[in-house]
Amino acid sequence: MTETDVKVVYKRPLGFTDRTTHYCPGCTHGVAHRLIAEVLEEMGELKNTIGVAPVGCAVFAYNYFNFDFVEAAHGRAPAMATGIKRTLPTKTVFTYQGDGDLASMGMGEIIAAAARGEQITVIFINNTNYGMTGGQMAPTTLPGQKTSSSPLGRDVETQGYPIRTAELLATLDGAAYVARRTLHDVRGIRLAKRAIRTAFEVQKQGLGFSMVELLSICPTNWGMNTENSRNWLAEHMLPYYPVGDYKVSTAVSEMKIGGN
Amino acid sequence: MALELIKGNIAIAEAAMRAGLISYFGYPITPQTELLEHLSARMPELGRAFVQAESELGAINMVYGAACTGLRTMTSSSSPGVSLMQEGLSYISGTELPVVIVDVVRGGPGLGNIAPSQADYTQLVHGGGHGEYHLIVLAPASVQEAVDLTGMAFDIAEKYRMVVCLLLDGSLGQMMEPVELPEFKPVRTTPPAWAVGSPDSKERVVMTSINIDPPTQERFNVKMMTRWQEVEKNEVRYKGYYLEDAEYVVVGFGTAGRIALSAVRAAREQGLKIGLLRPISLSPFPTKAVDELADRVKGFLVVEMSNGQMLDDITSIVARRVPVEFYGRMGGMVPYPDEIASAINDLVQGEHDVDVDARGKWLAKMRELVGTGE
Structure with missing residues (x-):
């Protein structure tokens, strides 16, 4: 008999509660949650973190993360996170927001928080629609895209154009790190995790505001299966919302990440 | 100190x-x-x-x-x-x-x-x-x-x-x-x-x-x-002035209450038995204090720097036991003590009608006093 080294390569992150999520099958919220939990565990920050949940599909995010959490009013998560972080500056504070929450209702709060260089991290889920209320048009809905409130497809003449949030926030001096990643394939997920790690490191080292926008799929409201959703994201979202680093301040580019 | x-x-x-x-x-x-x-x-x-x-x-x-x-x-x-x-x-x-x-x-x-x-x-x-x-x-x-x-x-x-x-x-x-x-x-x-x-x-x-x-x-x-x-x-808080023997009570809070106190003092100098109830906690409201006064006084005058937002609360507590009259200024205007003194005199010399439409009477007076801008 030969001895075999047993190595755990995949397990439930310590940052998760023992609870099944309410997310639809195929939804990438679960992937995004897992990446955050893994990163905070790897950084040893689980006991030092306070999350801010949004209004939208992730309204119950606090049920799944195993650390302190608050639940914000629609769009106001960056303001709430500001209040927590300014009161307890040594805590790691992050918001988890969807596109209706962040880029429509809460555009004022997110821009102001980024401009102030607020030492918080924002994880922004862009799935081009309002998931929780049943798939209405969002600020991120693509031109021509059909939703339950743009049944003929988004008409830019009357309904305007999608907002590219990462590009917008990158123009602000207070933003230290702004990146867009995608969750539609394995490579994208790996790169997303690294970006999330960088974003939290930026906060830990006090370098300024950080945000990672994550392109996500919404099979239920898009009316597609998971595979078609992933293909739709690649075909339609990636050209309009290119992945990349939109803001890396000098301090962030010189930052050393411990352990990696 | x-x-x-x-x-x-x-x-x-x-x-x-x-x-x-x-x-x-x-x-x-x-x-x-x-x-x-x-x-x-x-x-x-x-x-x-x-x-x-x-x-x-x-x-x-x-x-x-x-x-x-x-x-x-x-x-x-x-x-x-x-x-x-x-x-x-x-x-x-x-x-x-x-x-x-x-x-x-x-x-x-x-x-x-x-x-x-x-x-x-x-x-x-x-x-x-x-x-x-x-x-x-x-x-x-x-x-x-x-x-x-x-x-x-x-x-x-x-x-x-x-x-x-x-x-x-x-x-x-x-x-x-x-x-x-x-x-x-x-x-x-x-x-x-x-x-x-x-x-x-x-x-x-x-x-x-x-x-x-x-x-x-x-x-x-x-x-x-x-x-x-x-x-x-x-947590109910209020301050009473000259309430012990008061026959009529003015109710006002904040600055309106403070100005009303000048008018109440002037009325006392004339020998009128007027008191002042100044609510400090507006919520919870000093309901019991108003309720007890309603059993023993002849009438109330509510004074506010609004269209009578507290008036409705007083009217509801007094519940037609005695008349409740109103005097208010609106839109950033502040009453003079003389205006409140005049409203006190109207209350004392009035008809003591418990069904009085206090706001309607006051509004008619206001149309005379300041007009409607039309």
Whole structure:
């Protein structure tokens, strides 16, 4: 008999509660949650973190993360996170927001928080629609895209154009790190995790505001299966919302990440 | 006792710091701005947090976050800004958090003007935001009383984990008076066990106003209402002047109450047996005090710097036992003692009709006095 080294390569992150999520099958919220939990565990920050949940599909995010959490009013998560972080500056504070929450209702709060260089991290889920209320048009809905409130497809003449949030926030001096990643394939997920790690490191080292926008799929409201959703994201979202680093301040580019 | 001559807004800011305020979030709006300006210099001096928010919405939600840590936080604004904060006040109440807010009320509706008013009574005392909740509302009538109530507001907010609002009209915010400021209290910097970020909590803490299961929400609302009964039992505050032998009683709060006191004193000099009831807690309201007076006096005169927002509460308590008359000024106008004295004379010499349409009578008088602008 030969001895075999047993190595755990995949397990439930310590940052998760023992609870099944309410997310639809195929939804990438679960992937995004897992990446955050893994990163905070790897950084040893689980006991030092306070999350801010949004209004939208992730309204119950606090049920799944195993650390302190608050639940914000629609769009106001960056303001709430500001209040927590300014009161307890040594805590790691992050918001988890969807596109209706962040880029429509809460555009004022997110821009102001980024401009102030607020030492918080924002994880922004862009799935081009309002998931929780049943798939209405969002600020991120693509031109021509059909939703339950743009049944003929988004008409830019009357309904305007999608907002590219990462590009917008990158123009602000207070933003230290702004990146867009995608969750539609394995490579994208790996790169997303690294970006999330960088974003939290930026906060830990006090370098300024950080945000990672994550392109996500919404099979239920898009009316597609998971595979078609992933293909739709690649075909339609990636050209309009290119992945990349939109803001890396000098301090962030010189930052050393411990352990990696 | 060292008295200092200080403006109302600044005195409140200083009193809040001395009460252990650890974070402040606000937005400039007249006639409240000096409060924010003062803290913008003083809070960083003492290593405490100050943020000028992007809006009143931003400010109240920063306060919401800060309050989740259980540490002393506040905001201040004036009427249009407080309208914007109503969303946050509902959420904060639904999360059972201690918060102090200051409303330095100005003339409205809409943009209105920057002159003194009391027309935020309804939006603070009778709601404003959605759902079933109450605010504790305190109305000072002098800068010293504002200072004293500021310190007390933090204690009450923490005792019940509720929002306490200081309601004062613009003139109190702007007026300079000699005051004695309290000593600095020790500042709590570690969250209590019920709050987020606490080293003392045994399990993780989640703070939310959501109860997606209706029976759970109803149970929560029953709990909130039960707590409110406690507040009504313990936190009613008012001041009575010349009430012992009063035949008629003037009711007014804040600056209107203070001006009414001059008119009441003048009436006493004429030999009229007039008293004054000045509610300090507008919510919970001094219902019992009014109720007991209604059994023994011949009539009431309600004086407000609004269209009679408190009048409806007095009318409902008095319940047609004796007549309730009204005199008010609106839109940023402040009554002179003579105007109130004249209203007192009308009450004493009037027909004593319990079915009097007090607001209608007053409005007819106002059309004569100031016109309708048409």
